[in-house]
Amino acid sequence: MTAPVLIWLHRELRLADNPLFTHNAGRPLVVAYVLDDETPGRWKLGGAARWWLHQSLASLGPALAAIGGRLVLRRGAVASVIARLAAETGAREVHAGETAEPWLRRAQAAVATTPGLALTLHRTRLLFHPEAIRTGGGTPYGVFTPFSRACLARGLPAPPNPAPSRVAAGPAIASDRLEDWRLLPTRPDWAAGLREAWTPGEAGAEDRLAAFLHRAIDGYAEQRDRPGIAATSRLSPHLAWGEISPARAWLAAEARGGKGVRAWINELFWREFAAHLLWHHPHMAEQPLRPLFARMPWRHDPAARAAWQRGETGIGIVDAGMRELWSTGWMHNRVRMIAASFLVKHLLIPWQDGEAWFWDTLVDADLATNAASWQWVAGSGADAAPYFRIFNPDLQAAKFDRDGTYVGRWAGKPRRPIVDLAAGRARALAAFRALGEPAEGAPEGSP
Numbered sequence: 135m136t137a138p139v140l141i142w143l144h145r146e147l148r149l150a151d152n153p154l155f156t157h158n159a160g161r162p163l164v165v166a167y168v169l170d171d172e173t174p175g176r177w178k179l180g181g182a183a184r185w186w187l188h189q190s191l192a193s194l195g196p197a198l199a200a201i202g203g204r205l206v207l208r209r210g211a212v213a214s215v216i217a218r219l220a221a222e223t224g225a226r227e228v229h230a231g232e233t234a235e236p237w238l239r240r241a242q243a244a245v246a247t248t249p250g251l252a253l254t255l256h257r258t259r260l261l262f263h264p265e266a267i268r269t270g271g272g273t274p275y276g277v278f279t280p281f282s283r284a285c286l287a288r289g290l291p292a293p294p295n296p297a298p299s300r301v302a303a304g305p306a307i308a309s310d311r312l313e314d315w316r317l318l319p320t321r322p323d324w325a326a327g328l329r330e331a332w333t334p335g336e337a338g339a340e341d342r343l344a345a346f347l348h349r350a351i352d353g354y355a356e357q358r359d360r361p362g363i364a365a366t367s368r369l370s371p372h373l374a375w376g377e378i379s380p381a382r383a384w385l386a387a388e389a390r391g392g393k394g395v396r397a398w399i400n401e402l403f404w405r406e407f408a409a410h411l412l413w414h415h416p417h418m419a420e421q422p423l424r425p426l427f428a429r430m431p432w433r434h435d436p437a438a439r440a441a442w443q444r445g446e447t448g449i450g451i452v453d454a455g456m457r458e459l460w461s462t463g464w465m466h467n468r469v470r471m472i473a474a475s476f477l478v479k480h481l482l483i484p485w486q487d488g489e490a491w492f493w494d495t496l497v498d499a500d501l502a503t504n505a506a507s508w509q510w511v512a513g514s515g516a517d518a519a520p521y522f523r524i525f526n527p528d529l530q531a532a533k534f535d536r537d538g539t540y541v542g543r544w545a546g547k548p549r550r551p552i553v554d555l556a557a558g559r560a561r562a563l564a565a566f567r568a569l570g571e572p573a574e575g576a577p578e579g580s581p
């Protein structure tokens with residue numbers, strides 16, 4: 135009997151345009167997803183991500199079964215679970231997606247060196263391998279604009295492959311029951327807003343893309359910074375979980391054509407840039423890219439941090455954003471920047487605290503993008519906004535939410551601000567000056 139091939143799914147929870155399936159067409163497959171709460175350490179999945187994962191697997195399992203396959207669910211330290219699955223099924227080949235996440239890279243390296251197992255990695259989540267885009271001098275990029283130009287110069291991606299119409303199932307082995315993983319919140323059930331806002335899974339991703347291309351892409355460049363209107367795609371959780379490939383998204387936008395396409399593709403390149411940075415700086419999720427920032431005199435203020443998390447800072451646009459996040463698991467990009475800036479600058483609370491909260495509450499939580507974005511806002515990133523540029527949240531609201539639609543929708547009753555904006559700004563600037571290095575460079579434009 136032909137030995138089956140083990141497909142190790144992680145964040146490519148789709149059938150269409152998935153090289154793990156196309157590459158292994160016609161071979162008996164054992165398709166596995168492993169829930170690992172051990173290896174990632176502090177980066178184990180947060181609450182909102184668990185909710186999404188449950189829904190996404192609940193959608194993928196039956197879709198795979200409908201074409202003859204079967205989704206096997208297992209739990210534990212992923213490298214040993216994969217080795218065990220291979221031993222159980224007689225698989226000698228493992229196929230998985232390339233990743234920039236350091237813990238997963240280590241797990242992949244462990245599988246690759248397991249005797250009797252061969253690991254093949256495929257590009258399932260990104261447009262380019264994080265090593266592929268390099269400067270003329272052969273070094274990784276640290277600045278976005280030339281990186282994005284280099285991405286564009288590579289030309290369009292290959293046309294996406296359709297979903298397989300048939301999959302040959304490998305040996306029938308035991309699978310956990312999804313319900314037993316308890317990924318959904320019970321008491322309290324905080325997920326009502328998430329259920330209302332999202333349809334996880336491949337079909338939901340395609341619907342979201344189609345709606346955006348039909349309705350909003352023409353106005354994208356002008357309106358993407360206005361949180362009060364649905365001007366962006368909201369494709370981020372679908373991309374983060376790999377329910378749609380970035381190549382499919384890019385080519386669909388090109389095929390639709392018209393205004394807004396270039397600006398939108400640029401955002402897909404920001405996603406690539408974040409993965410590129412994490413690949414080359416594996417400690418980026420924990421440590422500042424500019425080492426100087428390790429000496430920043432951050433404040434330890436649990437009460438202020440809790441007020442920020444709950445949307446009770448008294449600053450309308452910040453509170454609106456934090457409440458949108460709590461309610462739907464998502465926040466508009468402009469507001470993410472404003473809320474993040476308020477935390478690290480006006481409150482002088484470490485960016486890692488904000489990053490951890492976003493990690494727990496975002497349905498699109500992505501290690502690379504989250505870390506790169508927080509460092510960009512904090513000023514500690516390679517290509518970051520200079521620290522001394524401090525967003526005034528009220529002026530940002532006046533500019534991007536002129537008629538108050540967004541703040542009115544989410545912020546609730548006005549409260550007394552927990553910090554005076556001018557005093558918070560002065561304190562942040564003093565802290566920065568205390569680092570002993572003048573700000574240098576100008577920003578490259580915001581993500």
Ligand SMILES: Cc1cc2nc3c(=O)[nH]c(=O)nc-3n(C[C@H](O)[C@H](O)[C@H](O)COP(=O)(O)OP(=O)(O)OC[C@H]3O[C@@H](n4cnc5c(N)ncnc54)[C@H](O)[C@@H]3O)c2cc1C
Nearest residue numbers: 366367368369370401404405467470498499500504507581
């Ligand atoms: C502090 C902070 C933390 C963030 N954390 C995350 C995160 O964990 N996961 C995540 O996916 N995005 C994160 N972002 C980036 C951005 O806010 C979201 O990707 C975007 O709001 C998603 O909305 P959309 O799908 O409608 O985007 P669109 O405007 O429609 O953009 C299309 C796609 O491009 C990608 N993209 C858009 N903006 C960015 C960006 N600034 N950087 C990288 N990729 C981008 C996303 O995959 C997005 O779906 C963060 C931003 C900030 C400021």
